[in-house]
Amino acid sequence: MLLLTADLVLTGPDGDRIPDGAVLVDGSTIVAAGSRAELDRHPGAAGAQRRDFPGATILPGLINGHAHLVWDASMAMLAHYFDADDAELLLGVVGRAQRALRAGVTTLRDLGDRRGLVLRVRDAIDRGELTGPRLLGSAAPLTPPKGHCWFFGGEVDGIEAIRAQVRHNAALGADVIKVMASGGQMTPDSPPTWAAQFSRQELRVVVEEATAAGLPVAAHAHGTGSIAAAVAAGVSTIEHCSWQGEQNSGPDLRDEVAREISARGIAVCHAYPPDWRGFAEFVGEQRFAEAVQRVRWMDERGVAFLPGTDSGVPTSVFDDYAGALSYYVEAVGWTPGRVVELATAGAAAALGLDRVGRVSAGFDADLLVVDGDPSADVHALRRQRLVLTRGEPVTPA
Template sequence: MLLLTAETVLTGPDGDRIPGGAVLVDGTTIVATGPRAEIDRHPGAAGAEHRDFPGATILPGLINGHAHLVWDASFAMLQHYFDADDTELLLGVVGRSQQALRAGVTTLRDLGDRRGLVLRVRDAINRGELTGPRLLGSAAPLTPPKGHCWFFGGEVDGIDAIRAQVRHNADLGADVIKVMASGGETTPDSPPTWAQQFSAEELCVVVAEATAAGLPVAAHAHGAQSIADAVAAGVSTIEHCSWLGAENSGPDLREDVAREIGARGIAVCHAYPPDWRGFAEFVGEQRFQAALDRVRWMDQHGVTFLPGTDGGLPTSVFDNYAGALSYYVEAVGWTPGRVVEMATTGAAAALGLDHVGRVAEGFDADLLVVDGDPSADIHALHRQRLVVARGEPVTPETN
């Protein structure tokens, strides 16, 4: 048994807090949470290991909704990927997932790797053979021949190939099916970012086949038409959601589609990196401001947001998720409390996880302890004291 006490417990939903709170953990599960005096009377508290954190806050562990653990976040990440064999990539996945955990990320969704390597690491963590966050993986994303991220091994051509690849990923044990509905920026000689890579009919086949396997679908979609087709097909999340017009003609904001995204509860993962200030300088003020405007516009239409970093891309490191979350406060303008909820309770709901994202009885013991109150100051997330992953205490990177 493990008993954690602190000045405040943030249970998950914005505004829900327990002053002078305590959390009692038995094995991998939270068995009680409440005021310290109340939890002290719990039958399991007397023999528990007690860790007290004066001036600190206990909150749910953070959730990163979009990363690529086979990439090393360097500017040569793609060449390093091509040069590495499976053993090297596997070791990199382990190391970077542990970096993420030490930075407070207790759940991470990986949306593209080679031959399901992330799923192998996930299984080793689940068996207790490795320390790491809860991993969700897609294996190789579906993409047309020489399409965006073709090198992961998910190239498909035609309906039959689409069905076969979805079934193959499901057989590997994928937690989610990823489809590259539009082009992207990181793959040389592939379709441009705004271009459709799959027809509306093909995206419907992806979702139908994934649904038959009991899996959600994450659609990478920058182009407005790809976004509209993904929504109509019934995907669970849309990655990037940039609303680019055809032939790179500028933004194509479609209010009817945005309202449909909100009404259906489809989560949008904007996927901005921890060094968002450096990224803003790199892309330029106009492009950065346009991205902010799109986020605010979608928010006005009731869209649910899932935070993620596209971790593994250049400068999108795994050991500074708190930096990525500061973007939503300092650039977008949301309150710290809303962002903390988005990265915990909200992210868990968006990913269909009903046993994480809250500090409550019966939930998995995925916890983060920080100095200060992150619901008032988002930078408190940098001041980490302890990470707990399924009941196991982990020393944060910052200590």
């Protein structure tokens, strides 16, 4: 048994807080959470190892909904990826996953790798052979020939090829099926970001086949046409969701599509990087302001958000999730408490995870201890005192 105490426990939902709180852990499971006085009287507390954290907060481990562990976040990430063999990539995946964990990310969803390498690391972590966060992986995303991220190995041409690739990824053990519904920026000589890469019928087949395998679908979609098609197909999450008009004509916001996203319970992963200020300078003031306004516009229409970073692309590092979350506070204008919920209980719900994201009896002991109160100051998430993954302590970053 392990008894953790702190000035504050944030259980996950915004506003749900326990002053002078404590959490009792038995192995990989939370046994109880409550006030320090209550847990001091708990039958399991008498023989428990005790760790007190004055001036600190205990909260659920953070959840990053969008990353690419085979990429190294350098400006030459694609060249490094092409040059690396599978053994090198595996080592990189392990190292970057552990870097994320030390920064408080106890669950991470990877949305594109080569030959399911992330799934192999996931399995080694699950078996206890490696220390790492809880990993969810998609293996190779579906994309048309020479489409966005074709180099992961998920190229498909036609309905039967789509079915075969979904079945292949499911057989590898994928937790989610990723489809590149639109083009993207990282692939030379591929369709532009606003261009649709699959028809509505093809996206329906992706969802149909994934559903038969019991898997959700994450759709990379920048263009408004591809967003609308993904929504109609019934995907579970939309990545980026940039609402780009055709021929790069500027934002094409469609109220009825946004409201349908909300009605269907589809989560949007905006996937903004930790260095969002540097990114704002790179894209320019107008484009950055448009991106912020799109988030506010979707929020006003009831869209649920899943935070993620697209970690692995240039400058989007794995060990500063707090920096990415500060975007929603300092640029979008949400409260720190809402953002903490977004990255814990909210993210778990969006990903269909029922044992993480909360500090509550029966949940897995994925916990973060930080100095200060992150529900008042999001940057407190950078001040890690302790990270627990399935009850095992990890040295913070």
